[in-house]
Amino acid sequence: MSTYPNAAATTVSDCADPACTAPLPVLGRDVTVPLVTGGEVTYAALDYAASAPALQRVWDDVAAYAPYYGSVHRGAGYLSQLSTDLFEQSRATVAEFLDCRPSDQVIFTRSTTDSLNLLAAALPAGCQVFVFETEHHASLLPWGDAQVTYLDAPRTPAQAVEILERALAGRDPQGPALVCVTGASNVTGELWPVKELAAAAHAHGARIVLDAAQLAPHHPVSVQELDVDWVAFSGHKLYAPFGSGVLAGRADWLQQAEPYLAGGGASRKVARREDGGVDVEWHTTAARHEAGSPNVIGVYSIASACKALAEAGFEDLVARERHLIAKVRAGLAQVPAVRILSLFGDDAPRVGVISFVVEGWNSSHFAAALSAEYGIGVRDGLFCAHPLVRTLLGSEPQAQGECGAPEAAPGDLSLNAIRVSFGAGTPDEHVDRFVGAVRELVSSGAKWQYRTEDGRCVPAV
Ligand SMILES: Cc1ncc(COP(=O)(O)O)c(C=O)c1O
Structure with a gap:
């Protein structure tokens, strides 16, 4: 019963070739940020749902x-x-x-x-x-x-x-x-x-x-x-x-x-x-x-x-975004510890906003590691939609553990969520890096130590 002509369910093959439109030029696309592990990378802004970068x-x-x-x-x-x-x-x-x-x-x-x-x-x-x-x-x-x-x-x-x-x-x-x-x-x-x-x-x-x-x-x-x-x-x-x-x-x-x-x-x-x-x-x-x-x-x-x-044309923008959504969802689906939050199910038409939790991880810790070790900016928390996130998590949020403390036992879901979001300015490399980072963090753990400061996880040094 979709109202939107381009809002069919996403599949990876929607936009498998470069014929899909290039991302629109946005400010900050060449900005580099330091990694705690050394060196610098271009910043992957994946928090468009909070604030998107300015179009050039x-x-x-x-x-x-x-x-x-x-x-x-x-x-x-x-x-x-x-x-x-x-x-x-x-x-x-x-x-x-x-x-x-x-x-x-x-x-x-x-x-x-x-x-x-x-x-x-x-x-x-x-x-x-x-x-x-x-x-x-x-x-x-x-x-x-x-x-x-x-x-x-x-x-x-x-x-x-x-x-x-x-x-x-x-x-x-x-x-x-x-x-x-x-x-x-x-x-x-x-x-x-x-x-x-x-x-x-x-x-x-x-x-x-x-x-x-x-x-x-x-x-x-x-x-x-x-x-x-x-x-x-x-x-x-x-x-x-x-x-x-x-x-x-x-x-x-x-x-x-x-x-x-x-x-x-x-x-x-x-x-x-x-x-x-x-x-x-x-x-x-x-x-x-x-x-x-x-x-x-x-x-x-x-x-x-x-x-x-x-002028860019929503048809092309939507096609490109569907391609990115499909990539992220397919990548996350391969990580069994990840649970994507959804009200309407896998086939629901959607925009490039995806929230998830990672079994055994404090969400703030996970988001801090994505930033500090991979140069990826996402958001963690309840996203100013507390009743919805509580419904989706199936529990009342409680104080999360110290992020430097041992992670919660497998089976415990973190009580906040992580949100990745993107749009017209997002290159494939950003979502590819994000999916690779999630996989690596879940399989190998964080490379750095983190501590809690003002309720948030930050690199220990
Ligand atoms: C669905 C929705 N409505 C309203 C708002 C509030 O927007 P603003 O903070 O720009 O007033 C937001 C912000 O995240 C939102 O996502």
């Missing part, structure tokens, strides 16, 4: 614009006019990238977290919120005083739709309600049946917001095709790490809400009243929620990334 194209566009930087929406000078044009053109570029409806608003924020908090602040009175427990905390937590229903973790995409249908069935369809759902999990990388969930939400008079933080960098997102009401994503996961994010979608709730931030730019007219107070007329456009001087460089960098990805 984005960096070049920002550098070309930087000398022309000027105030936005408030200056009479040439560079102010130019910057304002660029800012507003960026809005149009993002709307096009997301295939928004003509009536939608694109609001620039700081991040996905900021976008979802903005939407939460704009919920109509009495709004019910429905959210799966499997969500990232950015989707799980911002709903404040709203009546929130947390939905159990589904084990198939079809079950996700059933669970939502059941939860919505009893509600009064006249009252406002919002469903919040991720497009791709930041833990398992698995794609969620967004179009089907949107249909279920709408059938029960609810609206839906798509958390596309992990989806937009990997797949085309069409607001119209998925029929979602809002989409949120972050620039720093979309190869544009300059501090901006996006909330795009229906204008009505946003126009009726109090401004997210009060201040200049959001207000159209402010006047003293006779009683000594002030009357404020707020904008009803996107500006209503963008008070203060906007981050024009951040916004322009997102637009640049949107253009770069669209």
Whole structure:
């Protein structure tokens, strides 16, 4: 029941020859890092799900614009006019990238977290919120005083739709309600049946917001095709790490809400009243929620990334990523001590985000060894999705053992997980090195001693 045309299950043969697109040039691809065992290697950035490196194209566009930087929406000078044009053109570029409806608003924020908090602040009175427990905390937590229903973790995409249908069935369809759902999990990388969930939400008079933080960098997102009401994503996961994010979608709730931030730019007219107070007329456009001087460089960098990805072509990007996913999964499958975390099973369509645990290893120790001995940057922990990772690990996380202490007995699974993630800038060598390192660490152990410092494993010397 996949919503995504290119999201078939992965096989190694998907992209076995160099005809697959080359990785897109990103910053930092030649950076070398020291190894504890001696020498240096090029850094293998395999933590794209946290923050992806900037596309070279984005960096070049920002550098070309930087000398022309000027105030936005408030200056009479040439560079102010130019910057304002660029800012507003960026809005149009993002709307096009997301295939928004003509009536939608694109609001620039700081991040996905900021976008979802903005939407939460704009919920109509009495709004019910429905959210799966499997969500990232950015989707799980911002709903404040709203009546929130947390939905159990589904084990198939079809079950996700059933669970939502059941939860919505009893509600009064006249009252406002919002469903919040991720497009791709930041833990398992698995794609969620967004179009089907949107249909279920709408059938029960609810609206839906798509958390596309992990989806937009990997797949085309069409607001119209998925029929979602809002989409949120972050620039720093979309190869544009300059501090901006996006909330795009229906204008009505946003126009009726109090401004997210009060201040200049959001207000159209402010006047003293006779009683000594002030009357404020707020904008009803996107500006209503963008008070203060906007981050024009951040916004322009997102637009640049949107253009770069669209021009590279998602079909090729997806094909290349499927090839990398297949390589990593096939490599990990050959290491019996590794257990990949999954809600929807091996055949589920997914993006390049894979979490796993290694029997007998403390995850922080394993991640530290990948970094210190192989120059590979991954993440370990619970990935700001504690309920989901606990469900997948099947246990409550407890304090992990000292990383310098003898490793847990075989059969004990580490209570945090390790996450490897990659994308448009990842060369094959990085994932090959990662798979080789996992194999070697499991078969031969770490070459170095590690100790615990502030709850994390670090090389002992
Ligand atoms: C699925 C998902 N949603 C939301 C967020 C929050 O993004 P940000 O930290 O950019 O606000 C993340 C970050 O990892 C994420 O993976």
